[in-house]
Amino acid sequence: EAEVAQSPRYKITEKSQAVAFWCDPISGHATLYWYRQILGQGPELLVQFQDESVVDDSQLPKDRFSAERLKGVDSTLKIQPAELGDSAMYLCASSRAGNEQFFGPGTRLTVL
Amino acid sequence: AQSVAQPEDQVNVAEGNPLTVKCTYSVSGNPYLFWYVQYPNRGLQFLLKYITGDNLVKGSYGFEAEFNKSQTSFHLKKPSALVSDSALYFCAVRAPGAGSYQLTFGKGTKLSVIP
Numbered sequence: 001e002a003e004v005a006q007s008p009r010y011k012i013t014e015k016s017q018a019v020a021f022w023c024d025p026i027s028g029h030a031t032l033y034w035y036r037q038i039l040g041q042g043p044e045l046l047v048q049f050q051d052e053s054v055v056d057d058s059q060l061p062k063d064r065f066s067a068e069r070l071k072g073v074d075s076t077l078k079i080q081p082a083e084l085g086d087s088a089m090y091l092c093a094s095s096r097a098g099n100e101q102f103f104g105p106g107t108r109l110t111v112l
Numbered sequence: 113a114q115s116v117a118q119p120e121d122q123v124n125v126a127e128g129n130p131l132t133v134k135c136t137y138s139v140s141g142n143p144y145l146f147w148y149v150q151y152p153n154r155g156l157q158f159l160l161k162y163i164t165g166d167n168l169v170k171g172s173y174g175f176e177a178e179f180n181k182s183q184t185s186f187h188l189k190k191p192s193a194l195v196s197d198s199a200l201y202f203c204a205v206r207a208p209g210a211g212s213y214q215l216t217f218g219k220g221t222k223l224s225v226i227p
């Protein structure tokens with residue numbers, strides 16, 4: 001069964017450093033999402049791509065976060081500089097248009 | 113703006129008993145509703161969805177959910193709970209239409225099935 005791949009699974013960094021997360025969606029899924037999940041809460045959308053284009057980044061903190069999906073397949077989410085409040089699980093998901101979203105295992109980020 | 117409420121932080125049920133995890137929603141238009149399950153340090157797994165049609169939706173692992181438009185609810189149910197069902201359950205809603213497919217999630221309900 002096809003799955004969404006994410007790396008790394010865990011990342012520990014110091015405040016003010018740069019971090020990057022990678023996601024490879026299920027083959028054929030044109031829509032890709034990045035969510036942030038703070039402990040004890042549900043995921044919140046950061047950015048949605050349709051192919052290589054950003055459809056919704058209204059909740060992405062653009063002063064420090066950036067996301068790209070250059071060839072419309074895999075995607076990278078970057079944080080620079082990281083802050084203590086960025087500690088969370090970062091989840092990538094993909095879907096065929098507006099159908100159900102399939103999530104990867106996530107990247108657990110700890111900022112010290 | 114759309115929102116989801118899961119009124120119970122935790123639900124405890126004995127193995128073999130029926131379980132219900134509650135969800136209510138608010139959205140403009142006809143909702144798209146979803147249930148996901150999350151195991152520790154894992155991503156979310158899709159269980160079932162309601163888009164249109166029969167109000168009773170059947171999903172994976174014996175779970176089902178009932179859509180009630182008048183009560184704006186979408187409660188998750190299972191006739192006989194298993195210990196392996198113990199996990200964190202999230203209800204999510206999406207507004208219909210094209211464009212952003214953003215899912216708005218509830219805060220989650222921790223289900224504990226007691227042997």
